[in-house]
Amino acid sequence: MNDIAPALGIDLGTTFSVVAQVNRGGMPVTLPNVEGTPTTPSVVFFDGDRIIVGAIAREAMATDPELVVQLVKRRIGSEWIFEYRGVTYHAEHISALIVKKLLQDSQRLTGSVNQAAVTVPAYFNDTMRAATRHAAEMAGVEVLGLLSEPTAAAVAFGYDKRPVELRGIVVDLGGGTFDVTVLEFDHNDLIVKGTGGDAYLGGANFDKVLFDYFVDQFDQSQRIDVRDPESLSIEEFTQVSQDWLLRANRAKHDLSVRDRTVVQLQAAGLSTRLEVSRESFEKMSAVMLDEFSEKITDVVHTAGFSMKDFGVVLGVGGATRMPMVQDRIRSLFGTAPDTSVRPDEAVGLGAALYGARCQMEDGHGLMIEREAHDFIENMKVTDVSAHSLGISVFEGEGGRRRMEVLLGKNTPLPDVKSNTFFTMRAGDTQIVVPVLEGDSSVPDECLRIGTVVIDGLPANRPAHQPVTVTMSYDRDGILKVTARDDSSEKSVSTVIERTGQLQTASSDLAAQAVKNAIVL
Ligand SMILES: Nc1ncnc2c1ncn2[C@@H]1O[C@H](COP(=O)(O)OP(=O)(O)OP(=O)(O)O)[C@@H](O)[C@H]1O
Ligand SMILES: [Mg+2]
Numbered sequence: 001m002n003d004i005a006p007a008l009g010i011d012l013g014t015t016f017s018v019v020a021q022v023n024r025g026g027m028p029v030t031l032p033n034v035e036g037t038p039t040t041p042s043v044v045f046f047d048g049d050r051i052i053v054g055a056i057a058r059e060a061m062a063t064d065p066e067l068v069v070q071l072v073k074r075r076i077g078s079e080w081i082f083e084y085r086g087v088t089y090h091a092e093h094i095s096a097l098i099v100k101k102l103l104q105d106s107q108r109l110t111g112s113v114n115q116a117a118v119t120v121p122a123y124f125n126d127t128m129r130a131a132t133r134h135a136a137e138m139a140g141v142e143v144l145g146l147l148s149e150p151t152a153a154a155v156a157f158g159y160d161k162r163p164v165e166l167r168g169i170v171v172d173l174g175g176g177t178f179d180v181t182v183l184e185f186d187h188n189d190l191i192v193k194g195t196g197g198d199a200y201l202g203g204a205n206f207d208k209v210l211f212d213y214f215v216d217q218f219d220q221s222q223r224i225d226v227r228d229p230e231s232l233s234i235e236e237f238t239q240v241s242q243d244w245l246l247r248a249n250r251a252k253h254d255l256s257v258r259d260r261t262v263v264q265l266q267a268a269g270l271s272t273r274l275e276v277s278r279e280s281f282e283k284m285s286a287v288m289l290d291e292f293s294e295k296i297t298d299v300v301h302t303a304g305f306s307m308k309d310f311g312v313v314l315g316v317g318g319a320t321r322m323p324m325v326q327d328r329i330r331s332l333f334g335t336a337p338d339t340s341v342r343p344d345e346a347v348g349l350g351a352a353l354y355g356a357r358c359q360m361e362d363g364h365g366l367m368i369e370r371e372a373h374d375f376i377e378n379m380k381v382t383d384v385s386a387h388s389l390g391i392s393v394f395e396g397e398g399g400r401r402r403m404e405v406l407l408g409k410n411t412p413l414p415d416v417k418s419n420t421f422f423t424m425r426a427g428d429t430q431i432v433v434p435v436l437e438g439d440s441s442v443p444d445e446c447l448r449i450g451t452v453v454i455d456g457l458p459a460n461r462p463a464h465q466p467v468t469v470t471m472s473y474d475r476d477g478i479l480k481v482t483a484r485d486d487s488s489e490k491s492v493s494t495v496i497e498r499t500g501q502l503q504t505a506s507s508d509l510a511a512q513a514v515k516n517a518i519v520l
Contacts, residue, residue, distance in 0.1 A: 003365040007144055007358065008106055008116035009351025010099065011152070012132065014073040014202060015175025016318070017042050017098055018348030019106045021113070022356045026372020028156065028349040033105040039344055040105070042098050042175075043070040046084045051517045053101035058246075065242040066235075069094050071204060074176050076135075077127040092135040093510040099139035101519045115142045117355035119347050121177040122148035122195040122386050125437055126479040127449055133476070138514050144358035146476035149174070150181035151192055151383050152350030153316040156341045158185050159353055159375070166311045171296060171337065172347070173325060174317035176202040178292065180299040182310075188378040194303025194410045195386050198295055201288065203252070203319035209284045210248035211241070214265055214274065222270045232268060240267045255281050256321050282324045289328050296332060303410065313337050318344045354381065384410045385473055392434040392443040393421055401443045403436050406471045416472040420486070426463040430455050433469060433483045452483045461487065 006022040008031075016039040020030045030038040035055055045057035046067045052060070061068045069082050075091040082089045103114065118136050120129050129146055136143050147155075150170035157168070163185040172179040179197040183190060219225045226232050226240050247263050254261035260277045282289075300307060313329055315337025320326065329337045341349065353376060356366055360377050368376075390405040406417040423431060431454040438446030454467075466486040473479055 003367045004359065005110060005113050006352065006366050006368060007355030008103075008110070008113055008141075009152070009348050009353070009355050010102060010116045010118045010136065010141070011149065011348035011351055012073065012095060012099065012102075012118060012120075012136075013039075013042055013174055013347075014071055014177060015042055015204065016040065016344060017102055018345055019102045020345070020348040020352035021106070021110060022352050022366070022368055022372070022376070024368055026369040026375075028159070028352040030345050030348055031106045031109050033102070034108065040098075040102060041070075042073065043068060044072070044094050044097050049518065051097055051519045053098055053519055056520075061242040062239070062246060065238045068242075071176055072098075074200070077125075077131040087510050087513045088507070089510050089513070090507060092131045093138070093507075093514050095132065095135035096138035096511075096514045097517060097519060099136050099141060100514065100517065103139055103141055104519060114140055115144050115355065115359065117145045117147055117351045117358055118143055119147050119149045119152045119351045120477075121172075121174075121197065121199065122150050122179040122181055123177065123197040123199050124148075124477070125387055125447070125449065126389075126477065129477050133478070138511055144355055144362075146478070147351060147354045147381070148179070148181065148192075148195065148383055148386075148477070149177075149347045150179045150195065150314075150316060151183070151190070151381065152348075152354060153314055153341065153346040154181070154183050154185075154190055154192075155350035155353050155379075155381060156346045157312075157314055157338070157350075158190055159350075159379075160341055162375075163312075167305075167309055168312040168314060169296075169300065169310045169333075170314045170316055171320065171329060172197075172316040173292070173319040174202050175319070176200075176204050178202055178295060178317075180296050182299060182303040182305060188375075189380045189382070191382045192384045192412075193305075194299055195384055196295060196299040196302065197386075198291065201291060201295075202317070203249075205288055206252055206285055206319065206322070207245055207248045209288070210251055210276070210281065211245055213276070213280075213284055214244050214248065214263065217274050218265050218267065218272050221272045222268075224268055224270065226267050236268070251276055252281070252322070256323060278323070285324060289324060292325070293328060293332060307333055310335075314341075314346075315339045316343050316346050353379070357381070383413050383475070383477070385413060385415075385477055386410075387437045388439050389435070389437050389449075389471060389473075389479065390446075391421075391469055392436055392448075394424060403438065403441050403443050403446050406469065407473055409439060411473065413473050413477055414475050416470060418468055418470040420466050420468045423461075423465045423467060424463060427459055427461060429457045429459055429461075431457065431467055431483065431485060433467075433481070435471075435479075435481055449479075450481070452481045454483055454485055457485055457488060 043057040045052040178201040436446040
């Protein structure tokens with residue numbers, strides 16, 4: 001078989017996205033976008049007939065905020081919608097537009113490569129993973145695999161440093177999500193031991209803290225609360241808030257290298273000059289930093305380790321550049337974060353290596369240098385699930401419902417587990433199996449992620465019939481559930497009906513709009 005070009009690695013970030021590929025010399029490198037930068041803002045601007053993605057879209061936040069969509073990754077798999085010119089877009093359609101731009105720009109450099117490994121936060125559940133995969137497919141990508149972002153960063157680090165035996169922890173504080181992953185390098189194997197995080201903690205929260213501070217300070221000096229509808233109309237407020245959020249973001253970056261910064265705020269025809277010190281920014285951020293520490297210790301302990309057990313702490317994600325985050329890492333682990341692989345590119349680079357690995361698994365040889373080829377071919381990556389999955393069962397006759405876990409948190413992927421349960425009533429012609437995700441034994445405290453239904457059973461079945469439920473996780477962390485009625489041997493073997501899955505006519509229209517979109 002002829003050698004083929006290496007696949008892409010796509011890091012679809014909350015605030016920035018990255019595309020990378022292993023070059024002929026065997027090094028993973030980022031592929032710059034048309035604008036010439038290695039990272040592309042994950043921002044979409046609906047500009048009439050054209051859809052603009054990236055830096056220009058980000059700038060349009062200040063001038064046309066109602067036509068700009070950002071931070072969409074936080075909404076993936078949810079009911080959130082954005083309507084434009086009669087088309088209803090869900091988050092996965094917006095993500096698809098971002099991927100379309102990434103793919104298009106990368107193909108200027110690669111020709112026609114459309115295979116890719118795509119990364120997702122470790123914390124993403126089955127629904128979010130499936131939605132991400134679908135988004136990439138809508139954009140024309142052939143998805144070879146999904147990989148958790150911190151695991152991808154560890155792949156990039158392992159490839160660069162080639163540790164023989166090393167236990168590490170990845171602390172990935174990005175724009176919108178926070179992931180912590182404990183792992184071990186053992187010769188060619190990278191084995192994830194545990195993962196966790198917070199889907200709602202990232203750099204954007206720090207922007208928001210500064211923004212709230214701006215609002216208070218403006219109110220103090222100008223006696224105008226910009227949030228009060230009597231002071232500003234909704235349109236004015238939207239404009240002011242997008243503009244101030246950009247200023248907050250700039251101030252945050254400034255405070256990573258300076259101990260004070262100056263911000264000029266304008267609203268309702270008034271202007272205020274505000275000085276912010278690093279010290280006061282750190283005080284405002286104390287609650288988030290405490291959450292950050294808590295999550296880390298939680299993941300370390302759940303994985304069965306202590307804070308002293310790590311030979312390396314990988315600092316990943318742009319927000320780990322903040323001195324207060326670095327200080328916190330130092331005080332938790334007694335060592336500074338390793339940022340030898342660039343924090344905002346590491347995930348994309350690792351994804352490219354993983355994509356190349358997937359191609360080799362599929363039997364392809366790649367057009368890359370021999371030694372690199374051998375290393376990637378022998379590399380083995382074992383990820384884990386971030387959530388416990390199970391089904392809702394009754395505890396005995398007339399008993400309470402209980403979450404019965406089949407695949408526990410931190411299960412190495414892929415995996416399959418089965419369990420037999422008993423029906424309650426005689427004559428039931430249908431069995432409904434609610435699929436739950438969560439760490440509580442109380443079903444109401446878990447997330448119902450879907451349902452599997454066995455229909456058309458004979459009407460004369462007695463009570464207490466065995467039903468075998470099998471759950472399998474594929475390597476991408478995507479779930480399949482089958483339920484079999486053991487007496488009739490009737491089974492339903494479908495990928496679960498996911499809560500929040502898009503199957504409506506309006507989503508077909510949006511998929512078509514994505515396909516036809518002229519993306520710049
Ligand atoms: N020098 C810096 N100082 C402070 N914050 C920074 C700096 N550089 C980048 N950031 C912040 O890092 C965040 C972006 O990081 P990154 O690109 O890793 O996130 P992402 O991949 O978009 O998000 P996620 O991984 O959560 O989906 C932004 O909030 C950005 O403001
Ligand atoms: Mg990221």
